[in-house]
């Protein structure tokens with residue numbers, strides 16, 4: 001496990017350095033409307049995949065840009081080489097590299113690196129979560145009325161979209177609801193107690209894998225927005241500090257109107 005966690009962190013740091021190197025010279029294009037990609041996303045993914053493959057040649061790998069390596073190994077790395085591309089393109093410094101590892105479908109290690117703040121969040125199953133090597137824990141706020149929350153909305157969601165309705169309902173119930181542009185960093189913010197909750201119905205495995213383990217290992221709760229079993233392959237996530245406000249949010253997010 002130590003070897004896996006060390007590799008995840010080293011690979012995330014490697015990807016982060018590449019993002020910062022490209023930040024002065026990248027060009028952006030749309031993969032689909034308002035869904036951006038840059039040379040930095042691709043270069044970071046290539047470097048991370050190369051690093052991990054050299055150490056674990058038989059492992060499976062899934063990365064956002066062009067990485068889908070299948071095989072018989074029970075291990076699968078789930079990689080977002082740049083989470084927060086839109087922020088990156090606008091030079092808003094809230095983006096990260098996210099690397100999770102599954103063994104037989106169970107999340108066992110994860111690292112998320114924020115190169116702007118030089119913050120490395122990491123966790124291994126059963127061993128707790130850390131920020132730059134120091135143990136972290138979720139906040140102990142239990143009331144939604146006192147909670148700061150974040151939500152991810154689909155790109156280009158219009159005002160009639162169900163995710164927008166959920167966002168507005170939560171806005172009335174929580175102290176504040178923000179939208180930040182990096183799901184991975186939102187999960188880290190839940191884990192270290194900077195915010196109380198984060199939810200989305202539009203994320204991919206690479207947005208969530210590492211962060212979900214980091215939240216759990218920091219003492220938080222991760223379910224789907226209905227309050228039942230979370231599955232990294234299904235875009236339905238509610239991550240909180242695990243206090244009473246988790247149930248309050250399930251009620252708010254499943255409200256019919």
Ligand code: IPD
Pocket residue numbers: 064080082083084085086152153154155180181182183184202203207
């Ligand atoms: C995006 C971010 C954002 C979320 C989007 C994701 P990307 O990832 O995590 O917070 O709302 O759904 O696609 O595209 O920047 O890697």
Ligand code: CA
Pocket residue numbers: 080082083084183206207
């Ligand atoms: Ca992402």
Ligand code: CA
Pocket residue numbers: 041064080081082083084085
């Ligand atoms: Ca990405």
